[in-house]
Amino acid sequence: MDLELTPEHASFRATVRELAQGVVQPMAAEVDRDHRFPDEAINAAAEAGLMGVLIPREYGGAGLDALAFEICIEELAQACASTAVIVDVHTSVGTEPILLFGSEEQKKHWLPRLASGEMLGAFALTEPASGSDAASLKTTARRNGNGYVLNGAKVFITNIGRAAMYVVFARTGPEEKAAGVSAFLVPADAAGLRVGQIFQKMGLHGSPTGELVLEDVSVPVANRLGAEGQGFTVAMRALDSGRIGISGQALGIAQAAFDEARDLMRERGHEQGDDFALADMATRVASARLLAYQAAWLCSHGQPFTRQASMAKLHCTDTAMQVTLDALQIAGDEGARAGSPFERHMRDAKALQIYEGSNQVQRIVIARELLRG
Numbered sequence: 001m002d003l004e005l006t007p008e009h010a011s012f013r014a015t016v017r018e019l020a021q022g023v024v025q026p027m028a029a030e031v032d033r034d035h036r037f038p039d040e041a042i043n044a045a046a047e048a049g050l051m052g053v054l055i056p057r058e059y060g061g062a063g064l065d066a067l068a069f070e071i072c073i074e075e076l077a078q079a080c081a082s083t084a085v086i087v088d089v090h091t092s093v094g095t096e097p098i099l100l101f102g103s104e105e106q107k108k109h110w111l112p113r114l115a116s117g118e119m120l121g122a123f124a125l126t127e128p129a130s131g132s133d134a135a136s137l138k139t140t141a142r143r144n145g146n147g148y149v150l151n152g153a154k155v156f157i158t159n160i161g162r163a164a165m166y167v168v169f170a171r172t173g174p175e176e177k178a179a180g181v182s183a184f185l186v187p188a189d190a191a192g193l194r195v196g197q198i199f200q201k202m203g204l205h206g207s208p209t210g211e212l213v214l215e216d217v218s219v220p221v222a223n224r225l226g227a228e229g230q231g232f233t234v235a236m237r238a239l240d241s242g243r244i245g246i247s248g249q250a251l252g253i254a255q256a257a258f259d260e261a262r263d264l265m266r267e268r269g270h271e272q273g274d275d276f277a278l279a280d281m282a283t284r285v286a287s288a289r290l291l292a293y294q295a296a297w298l299c300s301h302g303q304p305f306t307r308q309a310s311m312a313k314l315h316c317t318d319t320a321m322q323v324t325l326d327a328l329q330i331a332g333d334e335g336a337r338a339g340s341p342f343e344r345h346m347r348d349a350k351a352l353q354i355y356e357g358s359n360q361v362q363r364i365v366i367a368r369e370l371l372r373g
């Protein structure tokens with residue numbers, strides 16, 4: 001067993017770290033304070049080829065693996081959690097479904113522009129009445145000649161208003177729950193598609209999240225991703241590897257909070273209680289990172305990884321929440337001051353325990369995998 005990064009992964013991490021610390025981190029506090037989209041950070045990521053990490057070279061991407069993807073998101077999140085979630089959702093659930101389920105025509109049409117960052121991708125599954133129980137979604141896609149007409153509303157969609165393409169899940173058949181769901185690639189400029197309410201969140205202020213409204217949106221059959229009725233499989237597979245990205249987000253936030261707490265202790269002195277907290281924080285981050293790397297390694301090597309990705313998502317995001325709370329506690333009153341990095345990290349960490357399957361849902365997935373006969 002080799003727990004060291006390969007020279008290629010280590011060199012990739014160094015490249016992303018340089019960009020993240022040089023360009024992304026300096027604007028993180030302002031992005032949070034002003035609730036503004038980090039355009040400069042996303043443009044720099046695109047120029048460095050980070051919007052197409054998982055996309056094969058033949059379609060204009062970097063052709064790297066799931067571990068490189070995790071490393072990329074972790075480094076970005078350490079610098080700015082908002083930038084990381086924008087890139088993460090674009091790269092994984094916003095693009096990967098095309099890699100995994102797309103026809104050759106779909107790959108040729110969408111992937112080069114997604115890889116270059118010319119287009120941002122998004123994933124539209126959640127609805128007002130279906131979050132964890134995603135299979136009960138109500139958006140419809142009615143067959144009409146050579147196309148479908150989509151109607152419904154999605155909520156809490158990351159990259160809302162910025163994405164040029166949404167992977168939309170809608171009901172095509174009368175079948176109950178998962179069996180009646182299909183996936184569609186819907187351009188943001190399709191007639192009848194509009195951005196509804198933009199949601200204010202406690203954290204991740206630079207990442208736009210909101211409502212996607214579909215009113216008689218026509219898409220050709222060529223925009224259906226996978227077979228009719230295969231949509232739920234598309235969503236669940238995308239979320240499986242998406243959870244590797246969320247683990248990276250969580251690790252980056254936790255590492256940033258840890259580093260700041262340690263630096264503060266070095267500067268101002270520390271009691272033994274702080275030392276114990278610091279040791280626990282480091283141990284939690286190190287163990288969480290091993291789980292994330294294992295899930296990424298299994299995914300990259302074509303092995304089953306559903307359980308490990310769920311365990312990584314659960315443990316990494318719980319770690320981020322705990323570590324950011326502990327770091328703020330070490331910082332004391334200055335940590336609680338609005339605009340301090342400590343309170344930003346804590347606010348940014350919370351949503352990670354909720355999205356791409358809440359941590360209760362991860363436990364359901366893990367138990368189901370463990371009990372499989």
Ligand SMILES: Cc1cc2nc3c(=O)[nH]c(=O)nc-3n(C[C@H](O)[C@H](O)[C@H](O)COP(=O)(O)OP(=O)(O)OC[C@H]3O[C@@H](n4cnc5c(N)ncnc54)[C@H](O)[C@@H]3O)c2cc1C
Pocket residue numbers: 089123124125126130131132133155156157158159201204209351354355356357358359360361
């Ligand atoms: C910042 C942010 C960004 C997001 N981005 C996207 C996106 O880009 N695309 C998208 O489609 N969605 C997105 N979401 C939605 C997200 O995936 C959902 O919030 C998530 O799936 C949980 O659904 P819910 O919030 O409706 O909670 P609910 O399903 O209503 O659950 C509420 C609570 O009950 C628990 N619970 C639910 N069912 C069970 C059960 N069976 N057993 C035990 N506990 C249970 C949950 O864990 C949770 O604690 C985003 C959410 C946030 C906060």
